[in-house]
Amino acid sequence: MTKVGFVSLGCPKNLVDSEVMMGILAREGYELTPRADEAEVLVVNTCSFIEAAQKESVDAILEMAEHKKFGAAKKLIVAGCLVERFRAQILEQVPEVDAVVGTGEVERIMEAVEGDLRVLPAQPPAFLYHDLTPRIITTPKHAAYIKIAEGCDHPCTFCIIPELRGKFRSRRFESVVREAANLAKSGAREITLIGQDTTSYGEDLGLRDGLAQLLEKLAQVKELLWVRFLYAYPNRVTQKLLDTIAAHPRLAKYMDMPLQHASRNVLARMKRGSNGEAFLKLLERMRVTIPGVSLRTSFIVGFPGETEADFEELCEFVKAAKLDWMGVFEYSDVDNAESYALDEKVDAGTITDRRKRLMAIQKKVSRENLRTKYRAAKNSTFIALVEGPSKDNPLVWEARLESMAPEIDGKLYLTDIELPDGEVAEAGDVARVEITKSDAYDLVGRVVEILPRPAAQPNAFEAPVSSIPPAEKLHRIATGAPLRVLS
Numbered sequence: 001m002t003k004v005g006f007v008s009l010g011c012p013k014n015l016v017d018s019e020v021m022m023g024i025l026a027r028e029g030y031e032l033t034p035r036a037d038e039a040e041v042l043v044v045n046t047c048s049f050i051e052a053a054q055k056e057s058v059d060a061i062l063e064m065a066e067h068k069k070f071g072a073a074k075k076l077i078v079a080g081c082l083v084e085r086f087r088a089q090i091l092e093q094v095p096e097v098d099a100v101v102g103t104g105e106v107e108r109i110m111e112a113v114e115g116d117l118r119v120l121p122a123q124p125p126a127f128l129y130h131d132l133t134p135r136i137i138t139t140p141k142h143a144a145y146i147k148i149a150e151g152c153d154h155p156c157t158f159c160i161i162p163e164l165r166g167k168f169r170s171r172r173f174e175s176v177v178r179e180a181a182n183l184a185k186s187g188a189r190e191i192t193l194i195g196q197d198t199t200s201y202g203e204d205l206g207l208r209d210g211l212a213q214l215l216e217k218l219a220q221v222k223e224l225l226w227v228r229f230l231y232a233y234p235n236r237v238t239q240k241l242l243d244t245i246a247a248h249p250r251l252a253k254y255m256d257m258p259l260q261h262a263s264r265n266v267l268a269r270m271k272r273g274s275n276g277e278a279f280l281k282l283l284e285r286m287r288v289t290i291p292g293v294s295l296r297t298s299f300i301v302g303f304p305g306e307t308e309a310d311f312e313e314l315c316e317f318v319k320a321a322k323l324d325w326m327g328v329f330e331y332s333d334v335d336n337a338e339s340y341a342l343d344e345k346v347d348a349g350t351i352t353d354r355r356k357r358l359m360a361i362q363k364k365v366s367r368e369n370l371r372t373k374y375r376a377a378k379n380s381t382f383i384a385l386v387e388g389p390s391k392d393n394p395l396v397w398e399a400r401l402e403s404m405a406p407e408i409d410g411k412l413y414l415t416d417i418e419l420p421d422g423e424v425a426e427a428g429d430v431a432r433v434e435i436t437k438s439d440a441y442d443l444v445g446r447v448v449e450i451l452p453r454p455a456a457q458p459n460a461f462e463a464p465v466s467s468i469p470p471a472e473k474l475h476r477i478a479t480g481a482p483l484r485v486l487s
Contacts, residue, residue, distance in 0.1 A: 010047025
């Protein structure tokens with residue numbers, strides 16, 4: 001049986017594409033292996049969103065190419081966003097690459113493995129998986145992503161997603177609901193909905209407030225603890241969406257909304273529009289409608305034309321917004337992006353300095369938020385989803401609260417997972433925890449109660465291998481979770 005190994009780089013949206021390709025190959029009888037040195041076919045699913053991601057993708061391709069020289073590999077396939085940008089160059093400059101699979105050709109992975117899939121006529125990516133598409137879930141059994149849409153129609157000048165992923169297109173409502181139900185029956189306690197702009201979900205299908213309708217339906221899946229979504233676009237956040245989140249306990253009281261900046265000048269050059277004052281009003285409306293909501297955003301510093309005054313305005317916004325979680329990206333030129341041609345470029349040293357200054361402000365905000373929300377709440381307990389032993393210290397376990405999205409936010413570290421009666425928490429358990437310490441980004445606590453575990457579902461089954469992690473140092477790591485095949 002031919003063994004195939006995957007390296008999946010970049011965002012959760014890319015990971016879902018990798019899982020679909022794995023599912024197609026597993027259905028056709030291929031064996032998936034986490035060991036690059038024993039794989040006969042290697043697939044590198046690349047990211048090309050920013051310069052650093054592009055470099056990491058190239059490094060991964062070159063590293064996997066070495067296995068064709070000195071390992072068992074007979075075929076190397078490059079997939080993903082980098083292919084959409086540099087299809088011909090990859091084939092010309094890395095002779096070890098045997099085939100390429102763009103973001104719109106995910107379902108053609110078999111052609112790449114068994115035949116010759118090299119240069120195809122240029123065409124907008126159009127692939128969109130559905131609930132009947134084979135897919136192998138590589139995240140821990142208790143949590144999974146669902147991609148509800150693909151592509152993007154927003155004209156942001158710093159972004160080339162429309163070129164890499166095509167026009168915005170939503171999955172069918174019923175297809176998403178069926179996939180969520182299947183995942184829940186397979187043991188998922190948390191579902192995270194993803195897409196380039198989840199808040200536009202359903203617009204192309206003629207649905208009004210499509211995301212709100214979808215969330216309301218998913219909130220009825222009784223096996224789920226939390227349903228959350230990422231990547232909200234500010235001007236698509238409706239009152240109906242906020243009211244829906246507030247009304248249903250299973251919908252995580254959590255909003256991820258990349259704002260990108262707070263200066264009207266910079267936002268205009270980004271073709272995002274709005275301003276910091278309008279954002280503060282929106283954040284206040286979220287907090288009033290959804291009591292206790294946790295808010296996450298991301299910003300870009302050093303965008304062409306960003307003056308020191310613009311940056312100071314962003315700093316003051318971060319102090320005023322008191323966001324729970326925040327990421328900061330350093331602007332880098334991408335030759336296909338509209339911002340590449342903009343003047344008034346900011347030098348690299350200034351960009352790095354601004355990122356550090358902004359994160360220093362957020363560190364203080366985050367420390368105070370965690371102390372106020374959790375440590376100051378005397379004699380209070382909180383519901384947590386237990387993840388498993390920490391990768392840094394196996395003597396300590398990791399968990400997440402409703403306010404923490406997988407992989408991107410802080411963590412709750414559990415120093416004690418055993419109850420007085422001898423019961424011990426397991427990965428995927430829902431537990432009531434007491435917080436004993438807070439830091440700048442993380443919490444420390446102990447389990448005080450393990451909530452009843454859901455009954456096993458007879459139609460959930462596992463693949464006959466233990467895990468499909470790509471190489472650890474290339475982003476996706478072994479979870480120890482059994483694979484689940486959804487088809």
